[in-house]
Amino acid sequence: MDFSNTEEDELVRENAREFVQKYIIPRRDKISYASSIPEDLIQRAADAGFIGFTVSEKYGGAGGSIQQMSAIVEELARGDVSMALPVYILLLNGWPAMLEKYGSEEAKQEILPSIVKGRTFLGIGSTESSGGSDVMNEKSNAVKKGKIWSASGEKVYISGVREATSLPGGGGFLTLLRTGEKSLGPKAFTTFALMIKKTDGSRNDMVSTTLFRDIAREGLSMGGFSFNDLELEDKYRVGEIGQGFHIIMEGFNIARIYVAAACNGAALEAISMGREHLKNRILFNQPLGKQEGLQFELAEMYGKLESSRLLTQKAAWILDRVYRSKEKVPLTEQNLAISLAKMTAPPTAHEIVTKIMVWHGALAYTKDLPLGAAQGGVMSYYVGAEGGTNIMKLIIARELLGKEFLSYKSG
Numbered sequence: 223m224d225f226s227n228t229e230e231d232e233l234v235r236e237n238a239r240e241f242v243q244k245y246i247i248p249r250r251d252k253i254s255y256a257s258s259i260p261e262d263l264i265q266r267a268a269d270a271g272f273i274g275f276t277v278s279e280k281y282g283g284a285g286g287s288i289q290q291m292s293a294i295v296e297e298l299a300r301g302d303v304s305m306a307l308p309v310y311i312l313l314l315n316g317w318p319a320m321l322e323k324y325g326s327e328e329a330k331q332e333i334l335p336s337i338v339k340g341r342t343f344l345g346i347g348s349t350e351s352s353g354g355s356d357v358m359n360e361k362s363n364a365v366k367k368g369k370i371w372s373a374s375g376e377k378v379y380i381s382g383v384r385e386a387t388s389l390p391g392g393g394g395f396l397t398l399l400r401t402g403e404k405s406l407g408p409k410a411f412t413t414f415a416l417m418i419k420k421t422d423g424s425r426n427d428m429v430s431t432t433l434f435r436d437i438a439r440e441g442l443s444m445g446g447f448s449f450n451d452l453e454l455e456d457k458y459r460v461g462e463i464g465q466g467f468h469i470i471m472e473g474f475n476i477a478r479i480y481v482a483a484a485c486n487g488a489a490l491e492a493i494s495m496g497r498e499h500l501k502n503r504i505l506f507n508q509p510l511g512k513q514e515g516l517q518f519e520l521a522e523m524y525g526k527l528e529s530s531r532l533l534t535q536k537a538a539w540i541l542d543r544v545y546r547s548k549e550k551v552p553l554t555e556q557n558l559a560i561s562l563a564k565m566t567a568p569p570t571a572h573e574i575v576t577k578i579m580v581w582h583g584a585l586a587y588t589k590d591l592p593l594g595a596a597q598g599g600v601m602s603y604y605v606g607a608e609g610g611t612n613i614m615k616l617i618i619a620r621e622l623l624g625k626e627f628l629s630y631k632s633g
């Protein structure tokens with residue numbers, strides 16, 4: 223693995239850093255606790271090329287690498303530690319990549335350029351109330367009637383439901399639907415691009431939506447959507463019939479790297495705030511940072527964060543070999559690297575942010591500091607989003623011991 227960055231890599235990170243300094247830091251306290259991502263930020267992020275950055279130039283993207291995208295997400299999360307904007311951006315790189323790889327040409331032409339322009343949202347619709355970890359137990363289904371699919375079901379805890387209906391070019395979700403018998407196992411699922419509002423701005427009234435009241439990361443919504451006898455044209459099928467489960471898992475693998483990068487970014491910023499605080503806070507006639515106990519904590523946290531960043535970097539490097547260099551990297555190697563990064567980054571970031579809140583005393587309990595927003599933001603990835611921490615451990619154990627050691631049965 224090569225740790226040096228190309229000139230282009232440096233430029234990409236620098237660009238994201240400048241964006242943060244110019245558009246986020248001056249109004250960070252508002253952005254951290256905002257109930258929606260400020261309108262201008264989405265447009266500015268699109269203009270900067272961050273949305274659909276990895277989408278190929280054919281559809282208006284920059285054809286950037288996963289390592290570069292991880293750097294962008296890390297920098298954005300250093301600015302918006304609540305994670306709303308970085309998560310918005312990371313979703314709009316992970317899932318469009320799956321549409322580009324597996325979608326019909328018609329659907330790609332319709333949706334991808336609009337995403338890149340910042341007009342349209344495309345997220346992931348997998349989780350159902352039966353348990354997000356138990357994907358194979360999902361019930362929402364689609365039945366083919368001639369050239370049209372009829373879909374019924376409900377998805378919950380989905381990021382971006384409000385954005386998919388409020389953006390001018392609408393949006394939707396790569397939605398996992400059951401299209402075959404249970405006995406087919408993972409091959410019983412197919413993925414569709416289910417657009418709640420089309421890119422031409424027309425709302426699909428057959429899909430109803432609901433929003434949850436989140437504890438944090440409020441700038442980006444989380445909600446649910448349900449549909450009954452919803453007609454889906456076959457052009458919105460993404461991949462082959464029966465390939466859906468694998469497409470969603472592949473998409474999760476890409477998204478998990480960005481998620482780890484986002485958590486690392488929030489933790490980096492917390493460490494930076496912590497260092498300033500240790501240098502500047504005078505207590506008992508000396509800077510707080512003179513306390514060796516706190517110095518030890520700083521050193522340990524810095525070490526943990528660097529380990530987490532290295533794991534994330536390695537995972538991104540492996541996937542760039544897969545997607546850009548078209549190397550045949552064994553799936554076990556990919557799964558191990560990605561799950562290690564996703565297993566490590568959210569709890570590490572949560573621990574770091576929490577410890578640095580403690581250093582700040584009562585100030586950390588106010589919204590004058592964004593640390594509370596960061597703590598809630600990284601928690602979303604600890605409890606579940608893009609696969610809970612325990613699920614990452616199960617994947618790692620499966621790859622190390624073999625499938626026969628799995629103690630749970632799905633479906």
Ligand SMILES: Cc1cc2nc3c(=O)[nH]c(=O)nc-3n(C[C@H](O)[C@H](O)[C@H](O)COP(=O)(O)OP(=O)(O)OC[C@H]3O[C@@H](n4cnc5c(N)ncnc54)[C@H](O)[C@@H]3O)c2cc1C
Pocket residue numbers: 345346347348349350351352353354355356378379380381382444602603605606607608609610611612613616630
């Ligand atoms: C902020 C946020 C945004 C989200 N956005 C999306 C989205 O855009 N699209 C989407 O499809 N989903 C989304 N989700 C849902 C997410 O994918 C699920 O939370 C996740 O899959 C876990 O499912 P669950 O919440 O139903 O928890 P459960 O599946 O009920 O799991 C509960 C806990 O048990 C643990 N657990 C599960 N199985 C085992 C086991 N065998 N052994 C040990 N521990 C286990 C899990 O790790 C978890 O901690 C989001 C969630 C959050 C919090």
